[in-house]
Amino acid sequence: MKTVLVIGGGVTGLKAASELAGMGYNVSLVEKEDYLGGQVVKHKYYKLAPDLRPAGDVIDPVIKAVESNSNIKVHKHSRVVAVSGNAPEFKAKIKNSKGESEETFGAIVVATGFEHFDPIVKQEYGYGRFKDVVTNSEVEEMLNPNGPTKGELKRPSDGKVPKKIAIFQCVGSRDKQVGNPYCCRVGCVVSTKQAIEIKEKCPDSEVYVYYMDMRMFGRGWEELYGKAMEDYEVIFTRGRGAEVTLKNQQLSLRAEETVMNRPIQHSVDMIILAAGIAAGDGTIDAAKVLGIKQNDYGFLAPKDDFLSPNESSKAGIYIAGADKGPLDIENCIVEGAAVAAKVASNLKN
Amino acid sequence: MAENTDKMVIDGVELTGIWKEFLPSRILYEDVTTEFLDEVKKLPGGATIAKCYQCGTCTGGCTLPDFVDKFNPRRFIDLVRRGHYDILVNENKDLVWKCVSCQRCTHRCPRGVNTQEVVRAIAKFLEDRKVFGKLTNDEAFDEVFMGEVIEDGRIDEVKIVKDFYSKTGRLKDMMRADQLSLGFKMLTSGRIKLFGGKIKDWKKVSQRLKEELQ
Ligand SMILES: Cc1cc2nc3c(=O)[nH]c(=O)nc-3n(C[C@H](O)[C@H](O)[C@H](O)COP(=O)(O)OP(=O)(O)OC[C@H]3O[C@@H](n4cnc5c(N)ncnc54)[C@H](O)[C@@H]3O)c2cc1C
Ligand code: SF4
Ligand code: SF4
Ligand code: SF4
Numbered sequence A: 001m002k003t004v005l006v007i008g009g010g011v012t013g014l015k016a017a018s019e020l021a022g023m024g025y026n027v028s029l030v031e032k033e034d035y036l037g038g039q040v041v042k043h044k045y046y047k048l049a050p051d052l053r054p055a056g057d058v059i060d061p062v063i064k065a066v067e068s069n070s071n072i073k074v075h076k077h078s079r080v081v082a083v084s085g086n087a088p089e090f091k092a093k094i095k096n097s098k099g100e101s102e103e104t105f106g107a108i109v110v111a112t113g114f115e116h117f118d119p120i121v122k123q124e125y126g127y128g129r130f131k132d133v134v135t136n137s138e139v140e141e142m143l144n145p146n147g148p149t150k151g152e153l154k155r156p157s158d159g160k161v162p163k164k165i166a167i168f169q170c171v172g173s174r175d176k177q178v179g180n181p182y183c184c185r186v187g188c189v190v191s192t193k194q195a196i197e198i199k200e201k202c203p204d205s206e207v208y209v210y211y212m213d214m215r216m217f218g219r220g221w222e223e224l225y226g227k228a229m230e231d232y233e234v235i236f237t238r239g240r241g242a243e244v245t246l247k248n249q250q251l252s253l254r255a256e257e258t259v260m261n262r263p264i265q266h267s268v269d270m271i272i273l274a275a276g277i278a279a280g281d282g283t284i285d286a287a288k289v290l291g292i293k294q295n296d297y298g299f300l301a302p303k304d305d306f307l308s309p310n311e312s313s314k315a316g317i318y319i320a321g322a323d324k325g326p327l328d329i330e331n332c333i334v335e336g337a338a339v340a341a342k343v344a345s346n347l348k349n
Numbered sequence B: 001m002a003e004n005t006d007k008m009v010i011d012g013v014e015l016t017g018i019w020k021e022f023l024p025s026r027i028l029y030e031d032v033t034t035e036f037l038d039e040v041k042k043l044p045g046g047a048t049i050a051k052c053y054q055c056g057t058c059t060g061g062c063t064l065p066d067f068v069d070k071f072n073p074r075r076f077i078d079l080v081r082r083g084h085y086d087i088l089v090n091e092n093k094d095l096v097w098k099c100v101s102c103q104r105c106t107h108r109c110p111r112g113v114n115t116q117e118v119v120r121a122i123a124k125f126l127e128d129r130k131v132f133g134k135l136t137n138d139e140a141f142d143e144v145f146m147g148e149v150i151e152d153g154r155i156d157e158v159k160i161v162k163d164f165y166s167k168t169g170r171l172k173d174m175m176r177a178d179q180l181s182l183g184f185k186m187l188t189s190g191r192i193k194l195f196g197g198k199i200k201d202w203k204k205v206s207q208r209l210k211e212e213l214q
Helices: A011-022 A038-042 A055-067 A137-141 A187-201 A220-229 A281-288 A327-346 B016-021 B035-042 B045-049 B057-061 B073-082 B085-096 B103-109 B115-128 B137-152 B158-166 B177-188 B203-214
Strands: A004-007 A026-030 A072-075 A081-087 A090-096 A099-105 A108-109 A114-118 A133-135 A164-171 A206-211 A236-238 A241-247 A251-258 A260-267 A270-273 A278-279 A317-319
Touching: A004 A099, A011 A026, A011 A038, A011 A055, A011 A072, A011 A108, A011 A327, A038 A055, A055 A072, A081 A281, A090 A108, A099 A206, A108 A281, A108 A327, A114 A281, A114 B057, A114 B085, A133 A137, A137 A187, A137 A270, A164 A187, A164 A241, A164 A260, A187 A206, A187 A220, A187 B203, A206 A241, A236 A251, A241 B057, A251 A270, A260 A278, A260 B057, A278 B158, A317 A327, B035 B073, B045 B073, B045 B115, B057 B103, B073 B085, B073 B115, B085 B115, B103 B115, B115 B137, B137 B203
Parallel strands: A004 A026, A004 A108, A026 A072, A108 A317, A133 A270, A164 A206, A164 A270, A206 A236
Antiparallel strands: A081 A090, A090 A099, A114 A278, A241 A251, A251 A260
């Protein structure tokens, strides 16, 4: 039986690896960090949208399924640095701090995921200049009891609990100025979830979401949006955040309340930027090493978006998950299983 | 009993007619027309108008609303696009051309609209339709500006504003409290001078210029 190389140990790669192992294949899983779980673990996601289910409920079993399977060899802190040969016989060099090794694989699955957009580029939002302008992934870490603030939402500047919090949607997404005209697909539901979590922690806080469209297309997302308005009195204002300044030592934001046709100035204690999703260096690096096609934004391009969504431009190399573009966890798990099935059926033929 | 009609008769009284008389219709239009959009698109700088997705970033960060009530580039674009010509003329014609070309909107627009140029194009669109009266604001300003250059060889800020307002028949506007206080602030901060200096022997140059331009 052939061995399959899976690059990336996020939820997608983990699911693909354990499905393939379940079908009897040997799998080598290569992960550049020293932990498994990808962004979910890196940013200590605490609760998942839309059910506010603990992230551990989902990610722990997926990690365990890999770690407990003797058909899967996990290489942490490792990278694939060179690949030669063609399907179904690839030779890959795997490198870690101890040295290099070469193995032969029948197929390669790329599940290298995404990186968070760095909002420092959007100068007018003041990220990096004003301490109390933070990103949504920083908030994920704060809300986790095992995070840096032990689960409390605190202002980085003085450690106080903020009372008025504004959330800016679409930061670094749907934005030609930064070269990312696409939608991040998870920002809206994540912000709505965070707004609810904040309100649950501090019922007398005020949370304002500045948005263009609330894109709530996933399972249970629209219902969560309704809940945020009805049960938690989160204020949604239709207008994209325009700028953030400091007025009398307080953060002051400007936006247009488009429904009222008027610009507004709003003083708040903290601003959360719903930073978008970008193709990470890891994905771009993998594309180079493997010689597979990327789309205009750096994400991996399927051979045919409709007909072969998990095949790359090169035979025998497969792609899945958030390295193809923004995707939520539920669908990453579907992708992981789908790519495993495709690999298995191709290797059989 | 219930007939398929827009009348509603209860106890012999027809109610819908009465309500219709009480309440003037609030419906704005029946058809959206893209006639004006097409026109603005063709004007210099107007081409990017159709990219706008109405996010409000331009208006949110615009320099003007602090000084000019209701100045709203996003709305100007919306009105043109939907063909609300009457609202554009009645409520916005005196606003549109006040844009100070600071370019904040253009630099920030997430859709790549050249917002400042589009606002200019909308002003031009209105000027072409002569909604500003005999002399358009641009034309009036050009005349005053060139007149001063030819006469004195330089611009005197206070004089040019005064002449411009007087030429467009709006001297009263210039005396408005907000305008006066703005002028005062600019004076005290040294942005403008009460009397522009003179250029030596300009008379001769001026004479030649006038002959040349005859
Ligand atoms: C703030 C935020 C909150 C979110 N919350 C939710 C939520 O509540 N519910 C939900 O459904 N979704 C949520 N998401 C989306 C979720 O993060 C993604 O769906 C998921 O992490 C994608 O999984 P992945 O395995 O495809 O990629 P990743 O999680 O990015 O994993 C990729 C892995 O590959 C590794 N890697 C990358 N390059 C290489 C390389 N060259 N060599 C070796 N290893 C490499 C990385 O280190 C990483 O471990 C959220 C996203 C954001 C931004
Ligand atoms: S998901 Fe929401 S926040 Fe993210 S880009 Fe789309 S509309 Fe904006
Ligand atoms: S910033 Fe650009 S897209 Fe947004 S409303 Fe203004 S012109 Fe339209
Ligand atoms: S260029 Fe004009 S419309 Fe744009 S921000 Fe400046 S004043 Fe406002």
